[in-house]
Amino acid sequence: xxxxxxxxxxxxxxxxxxQTRLPQEEVYLELTDYHDVASAIKExxxxxxxxxxxxxxYGIALGVLKTSAKSKxxxxxxxxGITQAMAATRPTAQNLFRVINRMKQIAEAxxxxxxxxxxxxxxxxxxxSEEAEATKKLAQFGxxxxxxxxxxxxxxxxxxxxxxxxxTALGVIKQAKEQGKNIRVxxxxxxxxxxxxxxxxxxxxxxxxPFTLITDSMAGYFISRGKISxxxxxxxxxxxxxxxxxxxxxxxLAVLAMEHGIPFxxxxxxxxxxxxxxxxxxxxxxxxxxxEVTHIQGVSIAPEGTQALNPAFxxxxxxxxxxxxxxxxxxxxxxxxxxxxxA
Amino acid sequence: xxxxxxxxxxxxxxxxxxQTRLPQEEVYLELTDYHDVASAIKExxxxxxxxxxxxxxYGIALGVLKTSAKSKxxxxxxxxGITQAMAATRPTAQNLFRVINRMKQIAEAxxxxxxxxxxxxxxxxxxxSEEAEATKKLAQFGxxxxxxxxxxxxxxxxxxxxxxxxxTALGVIKQAKEQGKNIRVxxxxxxxxxxxxxxxxxxxxxxxxPFTLITDSMAGYFISRGKISxxxxxxxxxxxxxxxxxxxxxxxLAVLAMEHGIPFxxxxxxxxxxxxxxxxxxxxxxxxxxxEVTHIQGVSIAPEGTQALNPAFxxxxxxxxxxxxxxxxxxxxxxxxxxxxxA
Numbered sequence: 251x252x253x254x255x256x257x258x259x260x261x262x263x264x265x266x267x268x269q270t271r272l273p274q275e276e277v278y279l280e281l282t283d284y285h286d287v288a289s290a291i292k293e294x295x296x297x298x299x300x301x302x303x304x305x306x307x308y309g310i311a312l313g314v315l316k317t318s319a320k321s322k323x324x325x326x327x328x329x330x331g332i333t334q335a336m337a338a339t340r341p342t343a344q345n346l347f348r349v350i351n352r353m354k355q356i357a358e359a360x361x362x363x364x365x366x367x368x369x370x371x372x373x374x375x376x377x378x379s380e381e382a383e384a385t386k387k388l389a390q391f392g393x394x395x396x397x398x399x400x401x402x403x404x405x406x407x408x409x410x411x412x413x414x415x416x417x418t419a420l421g422v423i424k425q426a427k428e429q430g431k432n433i434r435v436x437x438x439x440x441x442x443x444x445x446x447x448x449x450x451x452x453x454x455x456x457x458x459x460p461f462t463l464i465t466d467s468m469a470g471y472f473i474s475r476g477k478i479s480x481x482x483x484x485x486x487x488x489x490x491x492x493x494x495x496x497x498x499x500x501x502x503l504a505v506l507a508m509e510h511g512i513p514f515x516x517x518x519x520x521x522x523x524x525x526x527x528x529x530x531x532x533x534x535x536x537x538x539x540x541x542e543v544t545h546i547q548g549v550s551i552a553p554e555g556t557q558a559l560n561p562a563f564x565x566x567x568x569x570x571x572x573x574x575x576x577x578x579x580x581x582x583x584x585x586x587x588x589x590x591x592x593a
Numbered sequence: 594x595x596x597x598x599x600x601x602x603x604x605x606x607x608x609x610x611x612q613t614r615l616p617q618e619e620v621y622l623e624l625t626d627y628h629d630v631a632s633a634i635k636e637x638x639x640x641x642x643x644x645x646x647x648x649x650x651y652g653i654a655l656g657v658l659k660t661s662a663k664s665k666x667x668x669x670x671x672x673x674g675i676t677q678a679m680a681a682t683r684p685t686a687q688n689l690f691r692v693i694n695r696m697k698q699i700a701e702a703x704x705x706x707x708x709x710x711x712x713x714x715x716x717x718x719x720x721x722s723e724e725a726e727a728t729k730k731l732a733q734f735g736x737x738x739x740x741x742x743x744x745x746x747x748x749x750x751x752x753x754x755x756x757x758x759x760x761t762a763l764g765v766i767k768q769a770k771e772q773g774k775n776i777r778v779x780x781x782x783x784x785x786x787x788x789x790x791x792x793x794x795x796x797x798x799x800x801x802x803p804f805t806l807i808t809d810s811m812a813g814y815f816i817s818r819g820k821i822s823x824x825x826x827x828x829x830x831x832x833x834x835x836x837x838x839x840x841x842x843x844x845x846l847a848v849l850a851m852e853h854g855i856p857f858x859x860x861x862x863x864x865x866x867x868x869x870x871x872x873x874x875x876x877x878x879x880x881x882x883x884x885e886v887t888h889i890q891g892v893s894i895a896p897e898g899t900q901a902l903n904p905a906f907x908x909x910x911x912x913x914x915x916x917x918x919x920x921x922x923x924x925x926x927x928x929x930x931x932x933x934x935x936a
């Protein structure tokens with residue numbers, strides 16, 4: 251697959267591929283201010299839970315490089331402001347909060363402010379490479395589940411763009427293809443933000459994997475007609491019992507998969523697991539602007555004054571999930587015992 | 594509700610509200626050639642199974658008014674060409690084929706060609722008023738199922754626009770509102786053609802019924818959180834066992850409704866019932882242009898060269914359907930016995 255890295259650290263800037271402009275245009279942004287990184291995450295110029303984590307890490311690095319704080323106390327106060335800005339971007343993605351905690355711990359452990367700055371930059375780079383490595387590994391585990399001849403349904407975008415690495419669900423698919431398996435993908439367009447039509451289609455095309463684009467409403471039709479071998483999605487947060495928050499529409503695909511007896515897989519690095527939450531009921535679900543529903547690519551599709559709701563994620567209870575694919579192996583029920591061991 | 598009749602017979606022309614331009618513009622077309630009526634049906638300027646039937650009836654009337662045929666044999670040959678053009682528009686809507694058969698029978702029963710012309714025009718007008726009357730009646734039956742305080746999920750558009758009458762699923766909702774019940778609607782946008790966002794929202798707004806627009810992918814979220822009291826949809830064809838073809842995405846809503854124990858209702862006039870088919874497996878499913886998926890309102894959303902599929906309907910097996918609401922009453926299992934009596 252051609253290089254399509256969504257984020258790069260340039261020493262004193264963050265280079266981002268603006269995903270809101272794909273597939274029409276490949277526009278790169280170079281950001282020097284952490285506020286701009288926070289805005290880019292909020293506006294989904296970079297998105298996907300693992301990639302959000304990496305972007306937040308670099309955003310924090312940018313922020314602390316610019317602080318004039320001389321004492322550690324002063325530095326920690328500045329850092330708090332920076333991490334709060336990052337935390338306020340997308341409430342559902344667990345990877346974001348992991349990164350924030352990790353960066354805070356590094357800062358607290360340090361003594362000299364200049365040393366802490368360097369340590370935080372190094373840590374951000376390390377987080378990026380760990381996430382990339384994790385998706386590469388989980389893709390190898392996951393590809394074992396993909397048989398030659400499979401037609402795989404996936405939702406939203408979970409490739410390099412979403413992970414700053416190899417990809418989660420789409421990484422599994424790419425790995426199966428690289429193993430020489432003859433596979434085909436059905437990609438849902440993923441309203442409202444059309445990550446499937448815009449981003450997954452773009453990545454699949456570049457990877458020369460044959461695919462068919464469908465609307466979200468068509469998944470049931472193709473599953474019921476036996477056209478789909480399995481469903482694979484990514485995750486934004488997995489609680490200790492295996493319940494999984496992912497892009498709105500994922501839950502519906504899980505119900506359809508179970509109704510028709512096909513496997514439903516979740517692929518995510520262990521950084522997506524949140525053992526502090528007992529179940530999916532506790533996951534905060536981001537509510538985005540109704541305008542994303544009433545408008546498509548800026549064009550109004552509904553009568554003026556139409557009210558809409560826009561939950562960005564839903565929760566799939568663990569009993570719909572055939573397996574969770576991580577960089578530490580493939581996890582099955584009982585998730586509550588097995589996730590504890592790897593997270 | 595303000596008048597929003599999608600079709601009117603003007604004696605020698607058919608006046609159509611161009612539904613592809615709603616809600617932005619209310620544009621009326623006056624058609625004098627049956628080919629234009631066939632194109633308007635194909636291009637979904639008029640849509641919804643009952644309204645398609647009415648449009649085809651008027652299209653046939655227009656066609657025969659213009660034929661110069663003098664003998665009955667010659668007339669029947671011309672009529673065959675006209676009905677073939679109508680039959681080639683939308684293969685799934687049963688109402689269309691009922692109308693064609695009915696018009697053919699009238700023609701065959703007549704003797705004098707001028708008398709047959711007059712009889713066909715009268716029959717088209719009668720079909721229109723029967724469909725309007727049927728939806729008014731079925732709405733009254735259906736409203737009994739709607740309790741005060743209900744939040745009703747509906748899909749696609751099934752109102753006056755879709756029926757050239759009062760509406761099927763949306764007619765039931767309007768009737769419940771007119772009975773003074775405090776209700777709320779969740780309307781799915783209904784990709785790819787956005788009939789929910791464009792047309793149902795337009796009708797609900799005019800009827801002052803409070804509603805929330807959601808993407809198709811959000812239905813599972815709101816149903817799983819207990820926000821929906823029941824689902825009501827229309828139908829394009831109902832087979833003798835109760836299996837129902839309706840707008841793509843309907844089947845998924847039925848599976849979700851059953852998973853969460855809420856009723857799933859189908860509302861349709863008996864003209865939608867096709868006793869000649871044993872089950873939904875036999876219903877021809879219209880495949881529309883992939884461009885409706887890769888583009889929204891003419892704007893490309895996917896990379897160039899993206900392959901897409903676009904089945905316009907899916908089939909909900911009868912065992913997911915809590916009741917079928919018709920102008921002859923509310924039908925429940927065993928559909929196979931009960932539909933036979935009313936169709």
